[in-house]
Amino acid sequence: MGDRIDGARYMAETLHRQGVSHVFFIDAIMRRTLVELEALGIERVLAHSEKSAVYMADGYARVTGRPGVCMAQSVGAANLAAGLQDAYLHRTPLIAMTGRKPPMFRHRNAYQELDHAPLYASVTKYHAEVETAEQLPFLLPQAFREATEGTPRPVHLDLAGLQAEIIETGTVEQDPLEPHHTQLPARRSPPSGSEIEAAAAALARARQPVIVAGGGAMVSRAQDAVRRFAEALQIPVATSTGGRGILPTDHELHVGCVGLYSAPHANRILHEADLVIFLGCHTGDQVTCNWTIPGQATPIVQIDVDGSEIGRNYPAAVGVLGDPALAMEALLAACGGQEPRAAWAGEVRARVAAWRESMAEAMASEASPIRVERLCHEITKALPENGVLVADTGYSTIWAATLIDLPHPGQTFLRAAGSLGWSFPAALGAKCGAPERPVVCFTGDGAFYYHLSELETARRRNIPLVTVVNNNSAFGQGLVNIRNIYGGRPGNQDEIIRFGPTDFAAVARSFGVEGIRVEDPSEIAGALSHALSLGRPAVIDVVTDAEPRAPEPWTL
Incomplete structure (x- = not known):
């Protein structure tokens, strides 16, 4: 049996082991834990609103690829939940922690107390109530797993005590487990050979294919794999706004963002494609102009780490379940004998150049x-x-x-x-x-x-x-x-x-x-x-x- 430490020390050490460098919060929450965090070198950023604390953690997570941590006391839980909407929609891994009053105060008109679970139901993929410190070795690591596995999204731990003091002052056996789920992607799942073969066959039939890279491709860090694939086969690359940056924007195969937040040429190019490869892109209404570009009759290959997304909006899609970067590498190997689409790439390049020229005077x-x-x-x-x-x-x-x-x-x-x-x-x-x-x-x-x-x-x-x-x-x-x-x-x-x-x-x-x-x-x-x-x-x-x-x- 290991030494027993209090919950505050356990939470601080766990965050430190997980590679967390900053936490973002509104007082008064987890004050004992915050003191322990200082001793471990973790920066404590006091914000002026719960939504700001969430947004700071969101920006931190997106730029680092590591889970962001934000926290608020019981009365701030509703405001913290409101801030999670953007992280949930963008699929950012966040650990949101709130205090709540102990069981004997609940359902009794306690001051400033609401039921937190319904507030977080639509903006998190995982919610757990932590009643005792002894649950921490199970629930805190699980929060990191849930936030980073599959489709990353925020998770919520509701800690007993208005300021989580019941959990902080309880004791727990020190957990020597090695850190896991510290960085996106949490793991890389290779695609199956048969699915790659089916995607390669679909691509072989296409003369005017286009890749649409989304936020999932960025999470996968698929930039190099996409560039090698696109250059080898001369396939234009468009993006969602979340996928912007998958190629440098002056690259000869870069189309730009498509959908409702796009320049006119981009959607025209996508509309004329005879195959669209959605790479780590969830095919929502914004990126597809309400699912009209590409049309439902357009052949689709959809590559995603989350099998539930494949075919959600384009049911006839050829699906590839796996890490986007690994899938691009495998698909390139499977398409080794295919001719580059040089004529199509040249036409797209000319349209992009014309768009840039049309904006020169205003710029x-x-x-x-x-x-x-x-x-x-x-x-x-x-x-x-x-x-x-x-x-x-x-x-x-x-x-x-x-x-x-x-x-x-x-x-x-x-x-x-x-x-x-x-x-x-x-x-x-x-x-x-x-x-x-x-x-x-x-x-x-x-x-x-x-x-x-x-x-x-x-x-x-x-x-x-x-x-x-x-x-x-x-x-x-x-x-x-x-x-x-x-x-x-x-x-x-x-x-x-x-x-x-x-x-x-x-x-x-x-x-x-x-x-x-x-x-x-x-x-x-x-x-x-x-x-x-x-x-x-x-x-x-x-x-x-x-x-x-x-x-x-x-x-x-």
Whole structure:
């Protein structure tokens, strides 16, 4: 029998063994554990809201490939759950821990107490109630297994005690088990030979195939395997927004993002394909334009680590169950005798080049207020070769996914899965996880308002994040829609869609953060260069025009 230690020490040592370097939290939770974490060198990042803590853990997990850890006391459990939606949709491994009142307080109108299980049911893949410290050696390692195996997603442990103090002060036999499930992918499952043969046969019949790489391909770290496969067979590569970066965006076979957040040429190319290989892509409505591009009659090969996803939205798909990187390598070997699709690749390359040329004038615009196309162009030029770009949802993702290039293999793109305001705290978490890499947050003003308080966290922790605010004093994405609904009807349209104006550079300075206001497009490059060189947090407030529309997707 091993020595017995208290629950707080056990949790701290387990997180340390699992390779966790930061935890993100709102007081008051697991205070004894937090003290033990300091002794083990784990950074404790106090946020200003539970959602911010989750988003920070999410950004940390996405950039490191390791599970992120966030926590809140019982009364904050509902807010913590709300923040998990984006991580669940993006399939991020998170360990969320909350306190809850002990059994004799439950179902008795206890102060600030709700049943937590229903709150977490739709935003986690695993939920467990920890009643005693003796359960920790079983449930805490299981949480890491559940978060990282198969399709990664958040998990939740509900710890007895308002601040989890019942679990922390209980005792447990020290567990000497070696760490597991510390990094994605948790394990690599090779595909079966028969499934690879069927996929190769489907590819042999295709003259105009296209790969659509999703977030699962990025989790698999399939970049090199995809590049070798695509180059050998001259097959164009498109991506979901979560798969952006699978190839450098200036690669001759790179198509761009497809679906509802795409440039017009990308969906046209996908529509004309006579075979689509979905690689680690869950074929949702956004990436397929409501399952119309590609159409249901288009031959499909679907490669995924989760067999339940294969055929979910394209029932006739030829399925390959296995790790995307290993599957690409096996499929390339099986297709060794096939002719490269050079003519098709050349046609696609010409269309992509034409799209880029069509945007050149706007990207060089000297207009004031500044056009967002110009801002995107300047971010492309300024982002270092190992930089991380974190974009918010809506127009921020569309602008970034279509007009900010990532030409270097060492660059990373992270984007919100739909939660407005996610990017700023997520970028802080990403910078914590990758302190040696420059991190740039690209957000609209509507999103930045959500978590302005985390400017204080950035200053207090000296997190040298560069935040670029596309400040147009509106929810710019909705302008046309609001106008169309009004038609000729009199009324105050601005009341629904506009706000500000706010000088976010001045706001940043009031928090003790470097603030730079940019109203002339010629000043963007200098502002970015200065902010990236500072070694401390900075906000670049760029006054832009709300009227120009982001690229619109081509649809049927």
